[in-house]
Amino acid sequence: DIVMTQSPDSLAVSLGERATINCKSSQSILYSSNNKNYLAWYQQKAGQPPKLLIYWASTRESGVPDRFSGSGSGTDFTLTITSLQAEDVAVYYCQQYFSTPFTFGPGTTVHIK
Amino acid sequence: QVQLRQWGAGLLKPSETMSLTCAVYGGTFSDYYWTWIRQSPGKGLEWIGEINHSGSSTYNPSLKNRVAISVDTSKNQFSLRLTSLTAADTAVYYCTRATVDTLATGARWVDNWGQGTLVTVSS
Numbered sequence: 399d400i401v402m403t404q405s406p407d408s409l410a411v412s413l414g415e416r417a418t419i420n421c422k423s424s425q426s427i428l429y430s431s432n433n434k435n436y437l438a439w440y441q442q443k444a445g446q447p448p449k450l451l452i453y454w455a456s457t458r459e460s461g462v463p464d465r466f467s468g469s470g471s472g473t474d475f476t477l478t479i480t481s482l483q484a485e486d487v488a489v490y491y492c493q494q495y496f497s498t499p500f501t502f503g504p505g506t507t508v509h510i511k
Numbered sequence: 512q513v514q515l516r517q518w519g520a521g522l523l524k525p526s527e528t529m530s531l532t533c534a535v536y537g538g539t540f541s542d543y544y545w546t547w548i549r550q551s552p553g554k555g556l557e558w559i560g561e562i563n564h565s566g567s568s569t570y571n572p573s574l575k576n577r578v579a580i581s582v583d584t585s586k587n588q589f590s591l592r593l594t595s596l597t598a599a600d601t602a603v604y605y606c607t608r609a610t611v612d613t614l615a616t617g618a619r620w621v622d623n624w625g626q627g628t629l630v631t632v633s634s
Contacts, residue, residue: 429616429618431616432614434616436618438620438621440621447605447624447625447626447627448624449624450620450621450622450623453620453622459622491555491556493556493620495618495619495620498558498561498569498571499558499570499571499572499573500558501558502555502556502557504555505555505556
């Protein structure tokens with residue numbers, strides 16, 4: 399199985415400031431034939447199911463604010479929230495869909511400082 | 512706008528069998544993969560398995576031979592069955608929809624989730 403790790407476990411960011419979450423896969427999830435990274439990011443607010451933010455490592459899902467962006471390739475990826483809003487308080491998960499069983503990172507909790 | 516509505520027993524005893532069903536409203540059922548994911552405090556989010564409209568399924572080997580996912584295309588529903596339950600199976604179970612890459616790479620990512628069902632296994 400591909401193991402996904404995230405850092406930090408949690409972070410506190412002031413409103414309007416940038417939040418950066420890192421995700422690492424135990425093997426490359428870049429598919430050479432299409433040059434795409436098989437990585438998604440999800441946001442989970444308290445008491446709710448996760449919500450898709452980004453797929454293909456950097457493609458925003460329809461309706462997701464553009465303050466959310468994804469980057470990275472191969473084994474190292476980043477989710478950036480520019481100008482953090484109060485409604486962004488949540489746990490963020492990365493997930494690889496390169497090979498089954500699809501696996502998730504342990505999550506990063508974002509708080510307001 | 513797709514909606515996934517799930518139901519099933521929430522309190523089970525060790526060694527019993529869990530059955531959950533998810534009904535899909537909206538969208539073209541045959542265009543997607545249908546998956547089950549669970550979330551527990553101890554193990555985080557765990558992908559259980561998936562099925563497509565033709566009944567082709569893939570499971571997480573960690574669940575060995577205890578899991579089965581089935582589909583009823585006449586009702587736009589799919590179901591999860593997990594046998595020989597233990598306390599370690601206590602979790603919130605989500606039914607989800609996975610969008611398939613239009614370029615036919617086979618890639619699929621979860622883009623819609625049901626509300627979740629808390630399943631507790633306790634004697």
